Amino acid sequence: MKNIFKNSALRMAGQGTVVAALVAGTVGFVAMNKTVELNVDGHTSEVRTFAHDVGGVLDAEGVSTGQHDLVSPSLSSSVSKGSDIVVRHGRKLSLTVDGKSQVYWTTASTVGGALKGLGIRAGDGRLSASRSESIGRQGLSVRLSTSKSVKVLADGKVHRVSSAAATVGEAVKAAGVSLGSGDRLSVPAGSPVVAGSVVQVFRVSKKHESTTKSIDHDTTRKESDDLFKGQTKVKTEGADGVRTVKFATRVVNGQVVSKSKVSSKVTKKPVTEVVLVGTKEKPAPEPSESSSDSSSSHSSTSTTPPSSTTGTAADSLNWTALAQCESGGNPRAVNGNGHYGLYQFSLQTWHAMGGSGNPINASPATQLALAKKLYNAAGSGQWSCGSHLYD
Known part of the structure; x- marks a missing residue:
């Protein structure tokens, strides 16, 4: 009987020990498992944790932190039931103020909050x-x-x-100044604005203009057996050509600053002058008349024209038509090519036919007489209008 009671007592003592251990473990579990409030970037949640410190809580919740982040209390701080943990992650703010850039780290979640936290006043500026x-x-x-x-x-x-314009170009526009496509500024338009800046506008325009230059003509001399030696005749009148040169002119604020040639073109070709030079031998001098005739001739040289060998075919020709074509019937007509009078004699031919001085100073009768003499000696080819003799 004693053994029975003894064994029963032992069993009851062992069961009591187990119960005590279970109770102690339960109490310890309950003490280690606690509820804390976690606020991450403004988002709050209650979490149950066995962690002893803030760092353990964050690790268990998968919340990573870095050197720019704010953690309160610190990572090494212990936690207990009802502890509040706040995490604010740092955010990189690249801020450029009036063209100057700087990097800031802020835990503010908005631009306004970041500027306020950094002590930067935007005022009436432009963000x-x-x-x-x-x-x-x-x-x-x-x-x-x-x-x-x-x-x-x-x-x-x-x-x-007074403007919050970010660039010089925007400030100029804010001042009410319009820029043309070619206009320029004293400061690059994309440059940041500096307080007290003075910006000058250069009005730039381009104009095109042209000038003309004369091109001298050449002269060619050709031999002709239709003219006597010493005689010349212009077959083709020379004419100077024209070269047109175009320039581009750059004007800044009303002043010409540069001028460059754009093109150069011959707009009128020069005409080469062709001069015929006589190669035909002059006719032999006419036989001298008797001394009495000579005396009579000398006494009337002032009123009687030189002989034209009258009584020849020259007398029947239409000299009026020739004069009209050659000089318009003007005995004092002067041609710029060196021909004079009714029948447009050159001085060489005039003198070869016995004339003196200039044909325009001789009477129409004298001019006619020498014209007939020239016809008898060389034919109608001496005049460009020679065909009119036969009208």
Whole structure:
């Protein structure tokens, strides 16, 4: 009986030990398992954890952190039931203010919050992004143009403007100055605006103009057996040519700054002058008359024209028609090619026929007499209008 009681007591003692161990383990489990509040970038959740510190909680929840992130309390801080853990991830903000760029790290989630946190006043400046725009974990690039005073010199006037324009070109436009396609600025249009800048507008235009230059004509001399030696006759009148040169002129603010040749073209070709040079022997001098006739002739030289060997075929020709064609019937007609009078004698031919001085100073009768003499000696080929003798 004693053994029975003894064994029963032993069993009851062992069961008590097991129960005590189970109770102690349960109490320890409950003590290690706790609920904490986790706020990550504004998103809050309750999590149950066995972790002893903040770092353990974040590792268990898969929340990674870096050097630019904010964790409160610190990663090494212990946690207990009801602890609050706040994580704000850092965001890269590439900010360009009036052309100068700098990189900032911020835990703010919006552009406005980031600028406020960085102590940057935008004022009435111009932002490339809305102040309420979110800054993601990948970061954001923002441009800020602050308001600046600028003077624009254009068309003889000073235009003053206070503008948050990001570039010089935008500031010029804000000043109410329009630019033509060829106009230029003293500062590149894409340059950032600097407070107190003075920008000059250069009005640039191009004009085209042309000038003409004379091209001297050549002269060719050809022998002709239709003319006596010493005689010349212009067969083809020479004429100078014309060369047209075109220029492009660049004008800046009303002043010509450059002039370049665009083209050069002969617009009128020169005409070569052709001069006939006589090769035919002159006729032998006429027989001298008697001394009495000579005396009579000398006494009347002032009123009587030289002999034209009258009584020949020359007398029956239409000399009036020839004179009309050659000189318009003008005994004092002068041709620029060196021909004179009713029948357009050259001085060489006139003198060869016995004339003196210039034909225009001789009477019409004297001019006719020497014209007939020339016809008897050389025919109608001496005149370009010679065919009219037979009208």
